[in-house]
Structure formats: structure tokens, C-alpha cells
Amino acid sequence: MNPADSMFIRACRRRPVEHIPVWYMRQAGRSLPEYRAVREGVPMLTACATPDLVVEITMQPVRRYGVDAAIFFSDIVVPLKAIGVDLDIKPGVGPVVARPIRTEDDVKTLRALQPDDVPYVTESVRLLVKELGEVPLIGFAGAPFTLASYLIEGGPSKNHDRTKAMMYGRPDLWHALMARLADITLAYLRLQAEAGASALQLFDSWVGAVAPEDYRAFVLPHTSRIFAGLADLDVPRIHFGVGTGELLGLLAEAGADVIGVDWRVPLDRAAERVGPGKALQGNLDPAVLLAPWEVVESRARAVVERGRAAEGHVFNLGHGVLPSTDPDQLARLTDLIHQIPVR
């Protein structure tokens, strides 16, 4: 079987499936002992630039859980590092930028991304596609708003104050920055698909921080351009953010094929908000996995029931796997989802 005929790709395309496909955001890493073992002493960005390690870490959850898709092991800041942004990923913190982007001159330092900047990404994707066989590989990138937040704030942020200060106070500069980030993201997603990735996910993890009218004015033009720029590739496009309940209709407008939903909005309501012509992905609260199995089972069944309102459903968590998750819970959950009749 070809990955294009897999249950995951079929569900993304709103075609009939024999079982509900499942994968987990952040399935590779953090919670897996075999991940911690291979990462011992290897900095995150070094791991991302080492194809053998990328392949091994991407494969680990596929082997352990039998999930329906692999997510490329990397990070959203990899393309920024590749064009020369001085940044690092600090353990226990996340991406930290040495000189935050706050002026016109700073924005001009963000140059276009060429495939030659990330040869290890192309090579890792090619190796993985061979290794995965019929299991589809999901390539990904960070969306302009989420990348802008790390660049402007200089690191992880709770309220994205400086980011919004630029958005409201310097709309010209904001749009110049967002346009450059959209170019980088588009180029980065395209090269992953061209190397063989079967689907692409755009992570706008922190965009739930903005109000709908601001999403429309300051974010939508840029995300729309990314999805339009991918339309000629024969790969489903997934769009995900956290806390996007009020934004779901606008995310759908941006043009993806699949809308990722966090745990705050029941999938049947999300289906109404995104409207026809979209599949949904989600949305078990990752924290449910920390409860006893009986709770996980009943909550997961409830997600599947509500997901029947969608034209296509890819089971996932509402955000990434939490580091303290017991891998056995994810193994059992994967089996459960595969056993539930499709109807």
C-alpha cells in the first residue's frame, strides 16, 4: 500500500476509512525512555541536524504505538536557525533568541530560505519515507504568528505582550515581518513535501492569543498565502492552534484541508464552526492521559462520538503529549481507537 491510500490520508481527504486514524502531536520524544536514551548529551538542534538521529526518533513512536502517521522530528525554529538567526533551544525552556527582532533593520536580517540551507532536512525526509513504507510522514512548520512571537519576545512568552505591541503599534513593521516569515515557512513546507512528506501541518500554537478581528487583519493574509502556495502539491494541509475556539471559522478560511482543534471545543461544535469541506483533527485533553485508563477510555470514546459530526476525523490530542505521560496509556489508546467501529 502507498501512504497516499493510508487511513490517515483518506480521513484528511474526507474519504471513507476502515478505522479511525490516530497520531499524537509531540509523539516523538519527551515521554519515551528510548528517546531520552538516544538524546543523552546531544543538544536539540544538533539532533535535528543529524539525519540518523532524526530517523530513529521519528520511528520510535511508530514502532511502539503503531500510529497511523509519523511526525518529522524537528522543531519550528530549525528554518530560522538555518537562515542565520542566532538562537538555541534551552532544555526545560524552549527556543531562546540572542538578539530579538524589533526594528526594521532586524526584520531585514531575515533572508529567504533555500533548500541548500537545510540539506539535513531533505536527507532525513528521504530516508524516513523509505523506512516508513506505507506509513505517511507529516512534515511541519511553525506559522508566522507563532514564529514572530519567539523572535520578538526573545523566547517563550505567556502573554505575547511585545508581539502584540508591534502588531497594534507598528502594523507596517508587523506585516513586513509576517510576510518574510510566511515566505520562509512556505519554502520550508514545500521542500519537505518535495522530499516525500505525505502531509503538512502548520503549527500556529500561540495564535489563540488574538481576537478574531485581529486575526483577520494581522494574521489571515499571511497564513492564507502559505496554504495557497501549497495548493499545487498533492498533500493534505493541516492547520492547528491552541485556544482557537473563536478563530475556527477564520482558520478554515485560511485554506487548509484539515483543522486541528484543541480540547476546549467539542468536535461537533468545531465542525459547525469550520463549515463544510474540512476534516477535523483532535482533540482529547493531553492531561486526561494522566488519569486512570477507565477515564481515558470513556473520554476517548466521547471524542470519537462527537468526531462523527465531522466530514473526516483524525484522532489526536488537543495539544502535545505531556512529558509525564505513561507510554503504555498511549499504546492502549491507539489500540482502542483502532478497534472502535467506523459506522
Ligand code: 1CP
Ligand atoms: O513528536 C515530536 O516531538 C515532534 C517534534 C517537535 C515538534 C512538532 C518538537 C521537538 N517541537 C515541535 C514543534 C514545536 N516547537 C511547537 C509547535 C507544537 C506545539 O505547540 O507544541 C512549538 C510551539 C515549539 C517551540 C518549542 N520548542 C518549545 C515550547 C516552548 C514554549 O513556548 O512553551 C519547546 C520546549 C521546544 C523544544 C523542543 N522541541 C522538540 C523537543 C523534543 C524539544 C525539547 C528540547 C530538548 O529536548 O532539548
